[in-house]
Amino acid sequence: MGNTSNRDQWAGRERQLFIERLAWWKGVVNRGDVRDVFGISAAQASADLQGHQEMNPTALAYNVRAKRYEAGENMVCVMHEPRIEEAVSLFLGVGVPGVCLAGRMQSAATVDFFRPLVREADAVVQRRVFLAIDQGRMLRVKYWSVNSGRGAQREIAPHALGHDGYRWHVRAWCIENGEFRDFVLSRMEVAEWPGDVFTAPVVDEEWERMETVVLQPHPELDEERKKGIIRDYGMKGGKLKVEVRAAMKEYFLRHWGVPGPERPAHLEIKP
Numbered sequence: 604m605g606n607t608s609n610r611d612q613w614a615g616r617e618r619q620l621f622i623e624r625l626a627w628w629k630g631v632v633n634r635g636d637v638r639d640v641f642g643i644s645a646a647q648a649s650a651d652l653q654g655h656q657e658m659n660p661t662a663l664a665y666n667v668r669a670k671r672y673e674a675g676e677n678m679v680c681v682m683h684e685p686r687i688e689e690a691v692s693l694f695l696g697v698g699v700p701g702v703c704l705a706g707r708m709q710s711a712a713t714v715d716f717f718r719p720l721v722r723e724a725d726a727v728v729q730r731r732v733f734l735a736i737d738q739g740r741m742l743r744v745k746y747w748s749v750n751s752g753r754g755a756q757r758e759i760a761p762h763a764l765g766h767d768g769y770r771w772h773v774r775a776w777c778i779e780n781g782e783f784r785d786f787v788l789s790r791m792e793v794a795e796w797p798g799d800v801f802t803a804p805v806v807d808e809e810w811e812r813m814e815t816v817v818l819q820p821h822p823e824l825d826e827e828r829k830k831g832i833i834r835d836y837g838m839k840g841g842k843l844k845v846e847v848r849a850a851m852k853e854y855f856l857r858h859w860g861v862p863g864p865e866r867p868a869h870l871e872i873k874p
Contacts, residue, residue, distance in 0.1 A: 662680075724771075774807065
């Protein structure tokens with residue numbers, strides 16, 4: 604009985620969240636919307652709408668003539684913080700990476716977005732890298748170097764995974780160079796079954812250390828452009844503070860377009 608009650612509570616919350624999203628993005632909600640998406644009775648859909656009015660009295664008003672609930676311009680969400688990705692996924696029928704929502708309503712798509720090129724290692728390689736991290740073991744891989752253009756056998760001791768926004772890499776102790784380095788998973792052609800348990804002789808301080816990066820508009824920009832950058836990046840007081848691992852800092856700066864080799868000068872790190 605307890606499990607059934609929990610499922611019912613979860614399902615009820617999903618319907619209430621859908622009502623809030625529909626009201627926020629579409630401006631109107633009717634009983635049929637909730638009924639058709641969730642496959643519930645008309646009576647349950649009516650109860651859900653009435654329950655939402657009780658929970659958030661200022662969100663919806665019933666239009667008797669149109670026989671629908673309408674959201675006002677001053678509506679405030681109480682169940683979630685709205686994001687444009689949910690509108691695209693729910694109401695335009697376009698899957699957005701990283702967004703999984705219940706109650707999707709199909710519609711003609713009026714949106715498109717850039718999909719980064721897939722740069723993944725073979726599933727077997729991914730598995731063995733993960734096992735080596737999980738079990739603290741050595742790993743022998745065939746790794747292709749962009750600089751030399753050749754593949755070579757490398758012995759590494761992986762201990763963490765990082766993602767730069769485009770691809771995965773593994774943070775590992777490199778036996779050949781005697782230091783911690785990043786190895787891109789998609790450059791690994793072969794990975795042998797994890798070998799002996801191995802503990803690096805030193806702690807990976809760059810991975811363990813967190814740094815606060817403070818970004819601000821580049822000083823060479825005119826005032827109007829600076830204002831645009833401040834708004835675009837959601838800066839407070841003309842600055843944006845972000846905490847990152849020291850080992851991930853360079854990836855972060857590249858991703859955000861901070862000046863560097865072949866990078867635009869619209870942001871800079873505050874000294």
